[in-house]
Amino acid sequence: MGELQLDEELGRGNYGTVRKVLHKPTKVAMAMKEIRLELDSSKLNSILMELDILHRARSPTIVDFYGAFFLESCVYYCMEYMDAGSLDRLQPGGITEHVLARIASRMVKGLKWLKDEMQIIHRDVKPTNVLVNRKGEVKLCDFGVSGQLEKSLAKTNIGCQSYMAPERIKGSSASLPEPTLHGDAVVGGMDEGSYSVASDVWSLGLSVVEVAKGKYPYPPETYENVFAQLSAIVDGVPPGLPEDEDEPPATSSFEPNGDGDNTMTISTSKGKERRDLAEDAAEETGDVWRRPRRWTPDARNWVARCLVKRAEERATYAELLAHPWLVADAKREVDMVGWVVHALEWKDKHGTKKVGGE
Numbered sequence: 497m498g499e500l501q502l503d504e505e506l507g508r509g510n511y512g513t514v515r516k517v518l519h520k521p522t523k524v525a526m527a528m529k530e531i532r533l534e535l536d537s538s539k540l541n542s543i544l545m546e547l548d549i550l551h552r553a554r555s556p557t558i559v560d561f562y563g564a565f566f567l568e569s570c571v572y573y574c575m576e577y578m579d580a581g582s583l584d585r586l587q588p589g590g591i592t593e594h595v596l597a598r599i600a601s602r603m604v605k606g607l608k609w610l611k612d613e614m615q616i617i618h619r620d621v622k623p624t625n626v627l628v629n630r631k632g633e634v635k636l637c638d639f640g641v642s643g644q645l646e647k648s649l650a651k652t653n654i655g656c657q658s659y660m661a662p663e664r665i666k667g668s669s670a671s672l673p674e675p676t677l678h679g680d681a682v683v684g685g686m687d688e689g690s691y692s693v694a695s696d697v698w699s700l701g702l703s704v705v706e707v708a709k710g711k712y713p714y715p716p717e718t719y720e721n722v723f724a725q726l727s728a729i730v731d732g733v734p735p736g737l738p739e740d741e742d743e744p745p746a747t748s749s750f751e752p753n754g755d756g757d758n759t760m761t762i763s764t765s766k767g768k769e770r771r772d773l774a775e776d777a778a779e780e781t782g783d784v785w786r787r788p789r790r791w792t793p794d795a796r797n798w799v800a801r802c803l804v805k806r807a808e809e810r811a812t813y814a815e816l817l818a819h820p821w822l823v824a825d826a827k828r829e830v831d832m833v834g835w836v837v838h839a840l841e842w843k844d845k846h847g848t849k850k851v852g853g854e
Contacts, residue, residue, distance in 0.1 A: 497565075497567060497572075499519060499520050499521055500517045500518065500519060500520065500526075500528065500574075501517060501518040501520055502515055502517055503515065503516040503517060503518060503525075504516050506527060506581075512529065512530040512531040512532050512570065513529075513530050514527055514528070514529045514530075515527070515528050515530070516528075516577060517574070519562075519574075524562075525577040526562055526574045526575065526576065526577050527574070527575050527576070527577045527578070528572055528573070528574045528575075529572070529573055529574075529575070530570050530571075530572050531570065531571045531572075532569060532570050533569060533570065533571055547561070547564040547571075547573055548563075548564070550639075551563055551564075553610075553613075553614055555606065555609045555613070556633070556635075557602050557603075557605045557606030557609060557634070557635055557636060558606055558609065558610070558635055558636055558637075558639075559575050559576045559578065559627055559635045559636065559637040560575060560576035561573065561574075561575050561576075562574040562575060562576070575637060576627075576635070578627035578628060578629045578633075578635065578637075579629050579630050580627075580628040580629050580630050580836050580839070580840060581627065581628065582623065582624050582625070582626060582627055582628070583599070583623040583624075583626040583627070583628060583634075583703075583707060584622075584623035584624045584706075585843060586628060586836070586839035586840070586843065587623060587706065587707045587710050587839075588710045588711070588842065588843075588846070590710065590789070590838075590839075590842070591707060591708060591710075591789070591835065592789065592835070593789070593790070593791055593792065593795055594825070594828065594830045595830060595831075595832065595835045596704065596707060596708055596795070597795065597821055597822060597824070597825040597830075598634070598825055598830045598832060599626070599634050599704070599707060600700075600704050600798070600821075600822065600825075601817070601822045601825050601826070602633075602634040602635070603621070603626060603634070603636065603700055603703070603704075604700065604813055604816050604817055604822070605817070606635065606636040607621070607636065607693075607696055607700065607813060608813035608814070608817070610636070610639055611693060611813070616639055617692075617693060617695075617696060618636065618639040618696050618699075619639070619695075619696070620638060620639070620659075620699075621636075621659065621696050621699035621700050621703060622659045622699060622702075622703055623703050623706055623707060624638075625637050625638040625639070626703070628836060629836075630833070630836055630837075630840075631832075631833065632831075632832025632833040632835070632836055633832075634832075658712070658714060658716075658725065658726070658729070659699045659702055659703070660695070660698075660699070660726075660729070661694065661695040661697075661698035661699065661807065662698070662729055662730045662805055662807075663694075663695065663807050664695055665726050665729060665730050666730060692807060693812070693813070694807035694808070694810045695807065697802050697810045697811060697812075697813070697816070698802060698803060698807075698810065700802055701734075701799050701801075701802025701803040702735070702802075702803065704799055704802070705735050705736065705737060705799060705803075708737050708738055708789075708791070709737075709738050713735035714728060714729060714735070734800070734803035734804075734805065735803065736796060736799055736800060736803070737791040737795060737796050737799055738789070738791070740788070740789070740790040740791065741788040741789045741790065792821070794819070794820045794821040794824070795821050797819075797821070798816065798819050798821040798822070801815070801816065801819065802816070
C-alpha cells in the first residue's frame, strides 16, 4: 500500500470502494478495488491465488489486472484505469448503430477470449462491467473470481438477477454448491447445468439493448414487484432494439447552433420527411450524434439471436462474430473517440444518474 498514492474515489458499493491510485514506482495510474471480507485466512489465500491467475490474462478486450493483496480483512486488487468509466454511465447520452456494433464486437471478442484462452465464463455480463477509455477502447472487467467476490457476500442481489438468463432465474431457488467450469457449462450452483456460455450470451444481448435504449429493458418501476419483473424475463417476449426515430435524440449535448437549444423541431406530420429533414440538418452541422437513430435488420437479428429463450438455440460467440452485423463492423472505421467525447459531455451536463438494472 505504501507504493500507492490514493487519488479520487471512482465508485462505492455495499462491500467496498473503487479508487483511482498512482503506482509511484512506475507512475502508472490504476483503479484499485477494495472489498471487505469476513473469511478465514485459507479462503482468502485461495481467492488471492485465483486472482493471480487473472494477472496473466492479456487481451486488448480485457481490462489489465495488475495484482492483488490482502490487508486488514480486505482484498485489494488493482486493474487498468479506464478514464471514461463504465458503459452504464455513458449510454444515456445516445449512441449510433456503428458505435453500438463496435461495442458489441468488443464484448463478444472479450467473452470468447475468456472462454477459449482462460476457461472462464464471465457470469456477470452487464454495462456496469464494461469499461471505456478516452481512446475509444472498450474492455470487460469483473469476471470470474473477481466478479464473484461481492456476489458471494450478498444474500439477495436483485440487480444482478435482473441480467440473468431465463434458465438461471428458473433454477435460482436451488440450494446447490458453487458452480464449477466443465467444458462450456458450469455444473452445479443454481441448477445442475443451468449456467453455460449461453447464459452469458443472453446477458450480452440484454446489455446491448440497454445501451441502445439508454435504459434498462425491464424497468423495475413498471412491475408490481421483483417477482413480476423476473417472471417477465422468463415468460414474456424478449426485448429488442428500440423503434426507429423520426427525429434526433433531444438529449444530445452538442449545440452546433450556439443558441443553447439542443433540440430540433421539424414541422411536418410525414414521418419520412421528418427523418430526411433531421438527417439533412445533421449533415449540415456535421454533428453525427444528432442524426435520428435507426437500426438495420442485421442489428435487430443479431440481438434476437442473443435473446432466444431456449439456451441451446442461442447463438455461440463464433456465430455472433460471423453474423453480417459484426462482419460489417470489422470492415469500417468507427469514431469511438468522438462518441466518448460526446458521451462524457452529456454526462457532465446532465449528471451520472444510473439507468441500468441495479
